[in-house]
Amino acid sequence: MASAGTPPVAAGAASKTGRQSNGLKEFLWQLEGIGHGHLLDLGPARQTTITFFIERGYKVYTEDMLATWKNFLDDEVERRKKLPVGADSSELAPEGRAKRFLETTMLYPDDTFDAVLLWDILDYLDTDLMTLLAARLTSLVRDGGVVFAMFHTRKPELFHRYRVLDAQNLELIPASCPFQPQRVFQNREISNLFGRYRSSKMFVGRDQLREGLFVK
Amino acid sequence: MEQPVVRSVAGLTAEVVQPSGGIITSTLLIKGEVRGTEDLYIDGEVQGSIHLTNGRVTVGPHGKISADVDAREIIVRGKVTGALRGSERVEIGSTGEVRGNIATLRIAIGEGAQIHSKVEIARAENSQNNRAVAKSTGGATASTQAAAMKAGGENGN
Numbered sequence: 154m155a156s157a158g159t160p161p162v163a164a165g166a167a168s169k170t171g172r173q174s175n176g177l178k179e180f181l182w183q184l185e186g187i188g189h190g191h192l193l194d195l196g197p198a199r200q201t202t203i204t205f206f207i208e209r210g211y212k213v214y215t216e217d218m219l220a221t222w223k224n225f226l227d228d229e230v231e232r233r234k235k236l237p238v239g240a241d242s243s244e245l246a247p248e249g250r251a252k253r254f255l256e257t258t259m260l261y262p263d264d265t266f267d268a269v270l271l272w273d274i275l276d277y278l279d280t281d282l283m284t285l286l287a288a289r290l291t292s293l294v295r296d297g298g299v300v301f302a303m304f305h306t307r308k309p310e311l312f313h314r315y316r317v318l319d320a321q322n323l324e325l326i327p328a329s330c331p332f333q334p335q336r337v338f339q340n341r342e343i344s345n346l347f348g349r350y351r352s353s354k355m356f357v358g359r360d361q362l363r364e365g366l367f368v369k
Numbered sequence: 370m371e372q373p374v375v376r377s378v379a380g381l382t383a384e385v386v387q388p389s390g391g392i393i394t395s396t397l398l399i400k401g402e403v404r405g406t407e408d409l410y411i412d413g414e415v416q417g418s419i420h421l422t423n424g425r426v427t428v429g430p431h432g433k434i435s436a437d438v439d440a441r442e443i444i445v446r447g448k449v450t451g452a453l454r455g456s457e458r459v460e461i462g463s464t465g466e467v468r469g470n471i472a473t474l475r476i477a478i479g480e481g482a483q484i485h486s487k488v489e490i491a492r493a494e495n496s497q498n499n500r501a502v503a504k505s506t507g508g509a510t511a512s513t514q515a516a517a518m519k520a521g522g523e524n525g526n
Contacts, residue, residue, distance in 0.1 A: 197481075199478065200478040207490045213489075214487045215484045215488065216485055220483060221485065258485075
């Protein structure tokens with residue numbers, strides 16, 4: 154399970170930083186031919202990001218996956234407390250819990266989305282949910298659709314949220330981290346996770362972030 | 370109606386409510402259809418539907434809405450589960466939480482707002498009806514949509 158973490162951001166110690174993003178540039182290039190598509194943003198709702206894509210004719214769906222997962226886990230704690238002694242708690246185990254979580258969120262028909270902003274959330278989800286989420290995304294993205302994801306090359310010292318500033322730049326916004334980072338993906342693991350996509354491309358930055366672009 | 374503001378005098382705070390429009394206070398629960406022409410401030414609970422076609426609906430920080438809301442302008446600082454249709458504008462404040470689709474001409478989202486929904490902005494070429502409403506109420510037209518949204522984006526979100 155992803156452990157709730159002490160927020161690894163010291164007040165005043167971190168500030169917003171801009172980041173030139175080749176992944177975003179490529180993502181937008183991939184989307185050029187799609188026109189009025191459907192985009193799913195799995196980060197927190199950000200005005201600039203939403204506006205950016207709406208101005209390009211997209212319908213934007215937002216699901217703050219980490220916040221929703223955190224709320225779900227908080228509810229689970231309460232649920233567990235109310236279970237009678239000796240009751241079957243197998244569904245509270247990580248795999249069952251992840252399944253139940255995905256029964257309550259991301260409830261869209263298959264092939265709904267042309268584009269997904271996954272950001273770096275796979276780094277923070279526990280293995281069961283991370284695997285199931287990646288599979289769910291694969292079914293939600295239509296053929297030809299694109300997923301933009303980020304992966305840390307080593308455990309990040311700070312937790313960031315992201316927003317799109319313009320067609321080439323992202324802003325990294327330090328935030329309180331609901332979970333500790335769970336892993337540092339090997340490239341091979343990423344390839345396996347997105348194995349059903351017809352192409353993938355990675356952009357390695359000097360700031361220990363890899364940007365991944367996956368076209369289904 | 371302006372939303373209530375908090376005034377502080379000699380260490381005491383009080384909500385000062387402007388005289389026009391309706392108010393559903395935090396102790397009230399309404400089940401059913403709310404319909405009208407005036408602005409409405411909701412700090413209580415509403416379950417059903419809300420139609421204020423030419424008015425503004427403000428959901429206060431204690432407000433809890435399980436209803437579709439149809440209004441000229443919708444401001445959310447509390448919790449809403451249901452579809453929001455703001456013919457002119459929707460604003461989700463930093464304490465706002467929305468679960469349901471949002472359709473409007475312009476949207477403003479505060480830092481920390483929680484939105485789990487589809488956000489659909491009517492664009493100039495397919496929003497004739499909304500433009501008519503906006504003009505008749507003296508509001509912004511669709512042509513100002515992009516500029517207004519950009520302005521909204523300058524508030525740090």
